[in-house]
Amino acid sequence: MNRPDAAAIVVTHNSEAHLFTSLTALCQAELDVRVVDNASTDGTLGLLDREFPDVKVIANPVNTGFAVAVNQALSTVDSDVVLLVNPDCVLPPATARELVGAVAADPGVGIAGPRLIGPDGRVAISAHPFESLASVLASRFGGSLMPVALRRMLCGVNRRRAYDACRRDGGPVRVDWLSGACLAVRTELLRAIGGLDERYFLYYEDEELCLRAGQRGADVVYLPAVSAFHVGGASSPDPTRTWPHLYRSMLLYFARHRGREFRAVRAAVIVRALIGMAIGGARLPLAPRSATARVRAWSQITRLAVAATPEPQEVPPCT
Template identity: 65%
Template sequence: MSTSPATAVVVTYNSEDHITECLAALARADVLVRMVDNASTDRTVALVTERFPKVDVVVNPVNLGFAAAVNQGLSGIDTDVVLLVNPDCVLPPATVRELVRTLRTRPEVGVAGPRLRDPAGRVAVSAHPFESLGSVLASRFGGALLPVALRRAFSGADRRRAYDACTGTGTGESVAVDWLSGACLAIRTRLLTEIGGLDEGYFMYYEDEELCLQAWRRGSAVVYVPTVEAVHVGGASSDPEVTWPHLYRSMLRFFARHRRGTFHLVRLAVVLRALIGVVLAGMRRVGRSRERAGWRGRAWLEVCRIAVASTPGPAGQEHRKDLRRPQCT
C-alpha cells in the first residue's frame, strides 16, 4: 500500500489553460497523480511531461470519453482513496486531507466531495437529489429564467437541503446527499472496485450521478463536506456543439435505466426543448450573432435526433422506480 494519502485521477482534453494549476495544487497535497489524456490537440501533454515528471501520463489516440478514461486511470491503484479531479479544478491540500479523513474515520461513507466555488468566489451548487421529471422540466425549461430563490421555494425537501448545504445556509456540517458533482470527488478504492469503476455507457455527464446511485445501493453514503472547498472553472474544455448532445444522450440513458415510468415524458420534453432551441437559433441568425446561432442550431438538431431515436431498452434492463436513498446515520 502506498504511503500517499490518495491517488488523483485527472482526465484531460485540450486542458492546457488549466492543467498546470490543477497539478501544482495536487503536488502540494502530496498525492499520486495519474493523468489520462483523451487525444488533446493542444499542448496539454507536453506541458505536463515537461513540468510534472512525477505524474503518470496515459495518452489515448482517440477520445474515449470521461468514464472510460477514468477507468484507465484506476488500473492498479494501491491507495485506499481515489480522488477524481477535473483539470480545471484546484484542490487545496487542506481539502484533500479532510476528504481523506472523512472516508477513513467514517466507515459508512463511500463518497465525499467539498464545496465548489468558481474563480470569482461564487458557490456552485454541486450537491443534488436524484433527477426526476420535475427536475428536468425545471432545469431545461426554467433554468436561468427563474430566480434561484423561486426555484428553491418550489423544490422538494431533498433539493432544498442540498441547496442550503452548498450555499452555507445549512448547519455547516457534513450532510448526506443523493449525488455530488464529479468535478471533485473522493471515493473509497474498494467501493470503486466493487462497482466496477465508472459506467462507460455514459461518454460524459451523468456518470457521477450513476456512481453515487450505485454507492448508495451498496450501503455507502455520499457526503457533502462544506467545511472545505475547491475552485472549479467549469466547462473549460467544452465545445457545446459536441457536449450538448452528449448531455442529453446521457440524461435519456439514465432515465431509461432508472426511471422508466417517466422516460417517454422526459424524451418528449427533450424533443420540445430541442425544437425551441432550433427555432430560437434560426431567429438569431438574422442578427449579429450568426455564427453562434449556427452552432446552437446544429447542436439542438442533433439533440432532437438523439431523443427521437432513443428507447428505454429491452425489458429486463436494470432499473428501479424508487431512487430514494437510505438514511445515513
C-alpha cells in the same frame, strides 16, 4: 505530516489553459497523480512532459470519454482512496487531506466531496437529490424560459434542502449525489461497482456512481467546511461537442432508473430542442457563428431524443 494514502485521477481533453494550476495543487498535496489525456490537440501533453515529469500519464489516441479514462487509471491504483479531480478544478492540499480523511476514517462513507467555489467567488450548487422529471424541467429547461419562482416550486423540498446544504456552513451532510468535479471515493467501493459506468461518455456518470454506491450501503457526504475551486466547462466550450452528450446521458439515466418518467423526459427534451433551434435561428443575423453551433447542437439532440427508447442499450450514440 504523513503523505495521504490516495491517488488523484485527472482526465484531460484540451485542458492546457487550466491544467498547470490544478496539477500543481495536487502535487503539493503529495498525492499519487495520474493523468489520462483523451486525444488533446492543444499543448496538454507538452505541458505534462515539461512541467510534470513525475506524473504518470496515459495518452489515448482517441477521446474515449470520461468514464473509460477514469477506469484506465483506476486499474493502476493501489491506494485506499481515489480522488477524481477535473482539470479545471484546484484542490488545496488541506481540502485534499480532509476529503481523504473523511473516507478513510469512516467505513460507512464511500464518497465525499467539498464545497465548490466558482470563478466568480460564489458557492456552486454541487449537492443534489436524485433527478426526477420535475427537477429536470426546473434545472435543464428553466433559465430564461421559466420564472425563478416557478423553478423553485418545481424543484421540490429535497432539492431546496440540498441547495441549503451547499450555502450553509456546518458539518458533513449526507446527500444523494455530488457533482463529479472533485470527489474522494473509497477505492474498494469503486472497484466493487465496476468503476465508472462506461455507457456514459460524458455527464451523469457522477450521479450513477453515487446511486450505485448508495445501493451498496455507502454514504455520500458533502463537506461544506472545506472548499475546492472550479472553473466549470473549461475544456469543452463548443455546444456541438458537449450538449448532445449531456442529453444522451440524461436519457440513458432515466431509461435505466426512472422508466416511468422516461417518455415524459424525452418529450421535454424534444420540446426544449425545438425551442433552442428556433431561438438559434432568430439569432443567426446577429451572431451567425455561435447561433449556427447552437442550432446544430439542438438539431442533433432532437434526433437523439426521437430515436431513444426506454431500453438503455438502445439509446443511440452521439455522432
